[in-house]
Amino acid sequence: MSHLFVDAESGMIPIDFYTFATPNGRKVAIMLEELELSYESHIIDIERGEQKSPEFLRKNPNGKIPVVVDHATNKTIFESCAILLYLAETYGPSFAMHEDERLELLQWLFFQVGHIGPMIGQLWHFKEFASEQIPSAISRYEKECYRLFSVLDDRLVARDYINGRYSISDIATWPWIDAANSQLGLSFEQFPHLKRWHAAISERPAVIRSASIGHHSPTAAFTPDGSAQ
Ligand SMILES: N[C@@H](CCC(=O)N[C@@H](CS)C(=O)NCC(=O)O)C(=O)O
Structure with a gap:
């Protein structure tokens, strides 16, 4: 596994992570923690519109978190699943997929991007933020x-994880399922396999550590041993 450390000469942390405490931010926080990379997290307060500042729009023209800037490779990446793929392919041999697994992985990754995120996001809006309550919405x-x-529950009947072994499709999906359950009150009662999957991932040390990232607090830089700088 590749580990990146603070460059001794420049004192620079190789990865800047721009985020806020949301499911899309959490995905990348989990991945950075799983890979034990050194990174510095920067809060972009989306409630105050900081994601639309000219400076941030230069990093992501779509004006949304998360964004990763990797100084080691000179790359700026937006879209959370593109970031997960980039980190897996660049720093995560244990997350790399064999060619025959890759197509299946991409299907479940796109399933998250196209369905899980947008639908739970819309429910969140209409339940918590809409100025009027619209029961039909x-x-x-x-x-x-x-x-x-139920699609995920069926998929997990015969598998521990979405693609068999723990992968970036789990990392992409878990924060949304977790939020749907804990913030929006959706129940796992009818979905025992999804419930078991959710519980197993909740216990991972990297997932537990990721919970604090993106919340307002002094900007913290995390090192592979978990200490803050
Ligand atoms: N498809 C994008 C979605 C990113 C996204 O929607 N980010 C939200 C927070 S979870 C955001 O920045 N919202 C602020 C806004 O839309 O202005 C990704 O996966 O990175």
Whole structure:
């Protein structure tokens, strides 16, 4: 496994991670922690619109977190699943997939990007943030979220993880399922395999450590041994 440390001469942390405490930010936080990379996290307060500042738009023209700037390779990457793929391919041999696994992995990664995130995101909006309560919108998205829960539950009947072994499709999906359950009150009662998968990932040390990243606190830099700088 590649480890990046603070460059002794420049004192520079190789990876800058721009984030906020949301499911898309959490995915990348989990991955950085799983890989034990050295990085510095920077809060971009999306409630105050910091993601639309000219400086941030130069990093992501779509004006959303998360973004990773890797000074070791001189790359700036937006879109959380592109970041996961980049980190897996660049620093995570244990996350690399054989060619025959790759196509299946991509399908579940795109399933997360195209369905899980947007549907749970819409439910979140209509349940928590909309200026008026629209029961038909809440019921439409809740029904669709439970349908997606059942797709995942079926997939997990005969597998520990979405692609068999723990992979970036789990890392991409878990923060949304966790938020749907803990923030939006969606129940796992009818979905025992999803519940077991959720519980197993919740216990991973990297996932536990990632919970504090993106919340307002003094900017912290994390090193492979977990200490803050
Ligand atoms: N498809 C994007 C979605 C990113 C996204 O929606 N980020 C949200 C937070 S989870 C955001 O920055 N929202 C602020 C805004 O839309 O202005 C990804 O996966 O990175």
